[in-house]
Amino acid sequence: MKFEYCTLFKDVQLSGIFTDSKTFADAIPKQSWQVAQQAYEQADLPLTTSQLTSFVAEHFSFAPQPELQALQKVTCVNDYIQALWPKLLRKGFTASNNSLLTLQHDYVVPGGRFNEIYYWDSYFTALGLEDSGNISLIESMVDNFVSLIERIGCVPNGNRVYYTSRSQPPVLALMVKLLMPYKKSDIEWLKRMVDAMTKEHAFWHQGEQQLGSSSGELKRIVKFTNGMQLNRYWDDKPEPRPESYAEDVADAKRLPAEQQEAFFRNIRAACESGWDFSARWLDDPKSLLSINTTNRVPIDLNALLYLLEKTLSECLITLEQAGQSQAFSQRAEKRKTAILQLLWSDKHGWFCDFDLVKKQVSPVLSLAGCVPLFAGIADEAQALAIASKLECDFLRSGGLVSCLSETSQQWDSPNGWAPLQWFAISGLRDYGQFDLAEDIAQRWLNMLEKDFAKRGCLLEKYNVCDPAKTAGGGEYQVQQGFGWTNGVTSRLQVLYNNKQ
Numbered sequence: 001m002k003f004e005y006c007t008l009f010k011d012v013q014l015s016g017i018f019t020d021s022k023t024f025a026d027a028i029p030k031q032s033w034q035v036a037q038q039a040y041e042q043a044d045l046p047l048t049t050s051q052l053t054s055f056v057a058e059h060f061s062f063a064p065q066p067e068l069q070a071l072q073k074v075t076c077v078n079d080y081i082q083a084l085w086p087k088l089l090r091k092g093f094t095a096s097n098n099s100l101l102t103l104q105h106d107y108v109v110p111g112g113r114f115n116e117i118y119y120w121d122s123y124f125t126a127l128g129l130e131d132s133g134n135i136s137l138i139e140s141m142v143d144n145f146v147s148l149i150e151r152i153g154c155v156p157n158g159n160r161v162y163y164t165s166r167s168q169p170p171v172l173a174l175m176v177k178l179l180m181p182y183k184k185s186d187i188e189w190l191k192r193m194v195d196a197m198t199k200e201h202a203f204w205h206q207g208e209q210q211l212g213s214s215s216g217e218l219k220r221i222v223k224f225t226n227g228m229q230l231n232r233y234w235d236d237k238p239e240p241r242p243e244s245y246a247e248d249v250a251d252a253k254r255l256p257a258e259q260q261e262a263f264f265r266n267i268r269a270a271c272e273s274g275w276d277f278s279a280r281w282l283d284d285p286k287s288l289l290s291i292n293t294t295n296r297v298p299i300d301l302n303a304l305l306y307l308l309e310k311t312l313s314e315c316l317i318t319l320e321q322a323g324q325s326q327a328f329s330q331r332a333e334k335r336k337t338a339i340l341q342l343l344w345s346d347k348h349g350w351f352c353d354f355d356l357v358k359k360q361v362s363p364v365l366s367l368a369g370c371v372p373l374f375a376g377i378a379d380e381a382q383a384l385a386i387a388s389k390l391e392c393d394f395l396r397s398g399g400l401v402s403c404l405s406e407t408s409q410q411w412d413s414p415n416g417w418a419p420l421q422w423f424a425i426s427g428l429r430d431y432g433q434f435d436l437a438e439d440i441a442q443r444w445l446n447m448l449e450k451d452f453a454k455r456g457c458l459l460e461k462y463n464v465c466d467p468a469k470t471a472g473g474g475e476y477q478v479q480q481g482f483g484w485t486n487g488v489t490s491r492l493q494v495l496y497n498n499k500q
Helices: 007-015 021-025 033-042 049-059 077-088 119-131 135-152 172-182 187-204 242-252 257-273 299-318 322-343 367-374 380-394 418-430 434-455 483-495
Strands: 216-218 221-223 229-231 415-417 461-463
Touching (some): 007 021, 007 242, 077 119, 119 418, 119 483, 135 172, 172 187, 172 299, 229 322, 242 257, 299 322, 299 367, 380 434, 415 418, 418 483
Antiparallel strands (some): 221 229, 415 461
């Protein structure tokens, strides 16, 4: 049975006995969801809050969070990162009676409420694992992604059954490229990677044949009247998210019935973006109810898909499949042309998302605009403009602010996030902007050292505008752990010899 549709699940989520809806979505039945649901149906309903709490305790348990335990003899950020990798490690498993999707190989979770593998997090985590010499664990995580693609058709948001209708920013190609120096002579491995990346590319282009040459949108594809094609975020299920069930139901009730399905789909599509949530997706920056993700063509997604196509082309040359290689190379070049023509703003000197309703670039400026630097799409003049804007507008005492819009959403000002620091720093270095890249990195590292001295842990996000304050915004409390913060920080320490 699909647990998220049963009355027990809905009643518990709407009861408020858990402050975070994800807690119960990830609960582990002591027998099975079916047994728990049958017992619930036989109870004298409705149960009081106290009775419901007791019922849940009788029938469910919850996974431990070893990364939240105090660490002994850890006095600096680097020691903390090295000590935490084993605590964020989860062993592969072949059977599950809860919402987890099975993963045969070991993997790393972000930490805190995120007790499963996450797709785009894993690339940034892998940077730190490589620094620690743990190449085999990166291989295991990639093998898990390949398995998920074979089973589901994509790498889902995370390995939970409730995440299978959406993916996340596609980073498998980045992880494959990271592993290539260690797998040079393994042609069978490369064939498996090419097969998986090809299937992932097909996932993002479902319905392409149906659209044909006509303009319009279908699932994750957007075709413009000029014949150019780009991609957007999407989710096939216009329903409340099980992991945020109470929140989504409450929000949807504030909308007319005919707008609720679109709201659910746009909320879910924003989760596929990884930026849940940001002014990038909002028609009214002050209201989450105005979310309109599916009517934005995201700059970061398309830059990453360009890298996927380029990587496929390069790998297929190695496999002596010149025809297929050329096909992906041509797709990459067409995408690059479309990005440069449709998503670059001369006015802002920045790469922006495209608003499909207004038929113009979005005025919301975010660090997603740095991903074309990371992908090597920008020309030299654009790179200079981006560097100037980063230094003048985005740079704060703790690093780069994620978005110039200041809202109540966690991906906007005043917050900064490790993966976005990496995209920007790495991109700047590729274009010869070494001084600015180092300035950003040192501000980030110095902020983390000061914050670590107070907390004794690393967090998923930081208030880079006023580092003395804890980052806020969004649907949940700031989480500690934290996979991608550890990975990016480790890499920056290595690059700038800053292991304090």
